[in-house]
Each structure stands twice: as C-alpha cells, then as structure tokens.
Amino acid sequence: MGLKKILADKETWVGLGLIFGISLVFGLVSHPGLIKRFLAGEFQHAFILKEDFPQVVFISLPEAEAAWAEQKAVFIDSRNLEEYQRGHIPGAISVPLEDLKSGREDLLLRIPDAPEIIIYCEGGDCQASLNLARWLESRGFKNLRIFSGGWAEWTQNGLPVETNVAE
Amino acid sequence: MLQNKNVLLIFRLIVGGVFIWAGVSKIADPLSFAQDVRNYQLVGPALSFLTAIFLPWVELIAGLWLVVGIYPKSSALLISSLLLFFIVLVLITMIRGLDVDCGCFGTFSRQADWRLIAEDSLWLALSLALLFSPANDFCLLRKKSSKA
Numbered sequence: 001m002g003l004k005k006i007l008a009d010k011e012t013w014v015g016l017g018l019i020f021g022i023s024l025v026f027g028l029v030s031h032p033g034l035i036k037r038f039l040a041g042e043f044q045h046a047f048i049l050k051e052d053f054p055q056v057v058f059i060s061l062p063e064a065e066a067a068w069a070e071q072k073a074v075f076i077d078s079r080n081l082e083e084y085q086r087g088h089i090p091g092a093i094s095v096p097l098e099d100l101k102s103g104r105e106d107l108l109l110r111i112p113d114a115p116e117i118i119i120y121c122e123g124g125d126c127q128a129s130l131n132l133a134r135w136l137e138s139r140g141f142k143n144l145r146i147f148s149g150g151w152a153e154w155t156q157n158g159l160p161v162e163t164n165v166a167e
Numbered sequence: 168m169l170q171n172k173n174v175l176l177i178f179r180l181i182v183g184g185v186f187i188w189a190g191v192s193k194i195a196d197p198l199s200f201a202q203d204v205r206n207y208q209l210v211g212p213a214l215s216f217l218t219a220i221f222l223p224w225v226e227l228i229a230g231l232w233l234v235v236g237i238y239p240k241s242s243a244l245l246i247s248s249l250l251l252f253f254i255v256l257v258l259i260t261m262i263r264g265l266d267v268d269c270g271c272f273g274t275f276s277r278q279a280d281w282r283l284i285a286e287d288s289l290w291l292a293l294s295l296a297l298l299f300s301p302a303n304d305f306c307l308l309r310k311k312s313s314k315a
Contacts, residue, residue, distance in 0.1 A: 002299070003299075004300075006298065008238055009240070011238065012238075012240050012241050012244060013241075013242070014238070014241070015232075015237075015238025015240065015241025015242065016238075016241045016244070016245060017243060018238065018241075019225060019228050019229050019238075019241065019242065021226065021276040022224070022228055023221055023222075023224035023225040023227075024221060024224075024227055026222045026224045026228075027223075027224045028220070029196055030194065030224075031220060032180040034197060034198065034218065034220075038216050043198070043201070043212060043216055044212050046200070046202070047198040047201040047205065047215070047216070047219075048198065048202075049198065052273065072290075098266045101266075106227070125203070125208040126208075127205060127206045127208070129208070130202075145225075159282060164242075
C-alpha cells in the first residue's frame with residue numbers, strides 16, 4: 001500500500017479530522033481556567049502561575065538599571081560561561097543554567113544574600129533566565145526578578161559592561 | 168512490507184503505547200509543556216500555549232486509536248508525521264546550539280539530543296511499517312477491502 005493510495009483514501013482524512021476535532025474539544029474543555037486566563041492576557045512573559053511562583057517578577061530595563069546603579073540587587077548571568085566571559089553586566093555573577101542542569105548545584109552557593117536577585121540571559125527570545133528563576137524559587141530563593149531585555153538590551157543602550165575571565 | 172500480523176500488532180502496541188504515555192504525561196500540566204515548547208524558541212507564547220493545550224490530546228487519541236485499531240491508517244500517518252517533525256525539530260535545535268529539555272514526557276523529560284533522535288527514528292520505523300503494511304487485523308474499525 002503506497003503513500004499515494006493512503007493519501008487518496010477519503011477514510012484517511014476522515015480519521016485525521018476526527019483525531020484533530022476530538023483533541024481540540026478535549027483540549028478546550030480540560031483546562032477552561034487556564035484558557036480563560038490566557039485569553040485575558042496572561043502567560044505573555046512566562047508560562048507560570050503567579051500563585052505558584054510568587055517570588056518571580058518581570059522587570060524592564062529602567063528598573064534593572066536603577067537597581068544596578070543603587071547596588072541594591074545582585075545580578076545573575078544565566079548564560080553559559082563563555083558568553084559571560086565575553087562580556088556581562090558589571091558585578092554580575094555567573095550561574096549558567098546548563099551547568100546547573102547537569103548537576104552543578106554548588107553554583108548556587110555563589111549567590112550572596114541580597115534584597116533582590118536580578119536574573120538575565122541573552123535577551124530576545126532567551127528562556128534561560130526564566131528557567132533559572134523557577135529553579136531558584138524551588139530552592140527557596142526569594143525576591144527574584146527577571147530582566148527580560150537581557151544582555152542585548154543592556155548593551156544596545158550603551159550601559160557599562162565588564163569583561164574578565166574570572167567566573 | 169511486513170505481513171506477520173502478530174509482529175504488526177506488537178508494533179502497534181509499542182508505538183501506540185509510547186504516544187499514549189506522551190500524551191497523558193503532558194495533559195495534566197499544560198503550562199510546563201507550553202514552557203518546553205517556548206524553550207525551543209521557534210514559536211511565540213500564544214502558539215506555544217495552544218500547542219500545549221492541543222498536541223498532548225492529539226498524541227493520546229492517535230496512540231489510543233492505533234492500539235485499538237480505529238482508523239489505523241490515519242493514526243499511523245499522523246504519528247509518523249509527528250515523529251518526522253520531532254526529529255527535524257531536534258536536529259534544528261541542536262544545530263542552533265540550544266540546550267533544551269525535549270518536553271516529550273512531561274516531568275520525565277530529558278535533553279533534546281542525538282539519543283532522542285535515535286529513539287524517535289526507531290518509533291518512526293515501526294510506525295512506517297504499520298502505515299505501509301496492508302494487514303490490519305485486530306482492529307475495531309477497518310475497511311472491508313483491507314487487502315487492497
């Protein structure tokens with residue numbers, strides 16, 4: 001039985017239509033609460049429920065810059081070490097998410113006590129800062145901020161950078 | 168193509184079972200899966216969310232129908248297409264140098280890497296054998312002219 005014949009068979013398409021149709025209906029009725037919240041504009045930044053991650057807040061460049069200037073927050077760079085070494089926000093500590101995921105939980109010891117922890121990654125579509133924030137929240141860290149503009153927005157605005165080979 | 172109906176039945180149980188498990192493990196927590204989809208950095212938040220609502224059910228129903236034999240050609244075609252898509256997706260992700268969880272089986276997820284491509288290729292081979300084999304015994308619903 002060739003692919004051509006399968007595709008020419010009306011029954012194939014009826015079956016596919018039924019699978020998609022039933023899936024759509026079940027998908028819609030199984031999570032009405034989430035769909036309502038999605039339609040109301042939630043989950044644009046991240047797919048986390050505020051009640052599950054109360055410590056995670058998204059901040060914009062002016063807030064990140066102010067916190068940096070006032071030195072009231074510790075900055076965490078969630079990108080890999082190579083990217084960090086090429087350049088990072090001055091004073092930021094390197095906690096690469098990928099190293100953490102491969103078992104280097106000792107990296108968490110680098111994070112000092114601070115009123116706020118601001119996490120960033122490359123910017124744009126990068127998800128490392130968010131995933132690191134989820135990780136930190138589950139380990140009991142508090143007052144987590146995600147600077148979603150990240151490294152790209154920081155450098156595009158001509159803000160100070162630091163390059164060194166130390167971690 | 169393969170004619171042995173017992174072998175084909177075992178293939179159906181394996182491939183269908185994998186897809187049932189893939190669907191069930193994700194249905195309970197669509198937000199986690201939506202984040203997994205988003206981590207691939209191919210689609211925006213809206214499409215990631217809709218995928219997370221819709222795709223696990225497609226996997227579950229296609230897997231279930233393959234096992235019990237309801238529109239077996241449709242489910243084999245769909246599952247083969249999905250597997251092909253997953254393989255290409257993981258390849259692209261590796262070429263882009265992204266380190267992401269595959270999002271395959273909910274909390275039992277793991278890294279999207281070569282091993283995953285190998286595993287998906289194995290399921291794809293079984294699924295294609297089912298798609299192109301004329302035999303469809305032990306089916307709840309099947310065409311009468313199944314030998315055609």
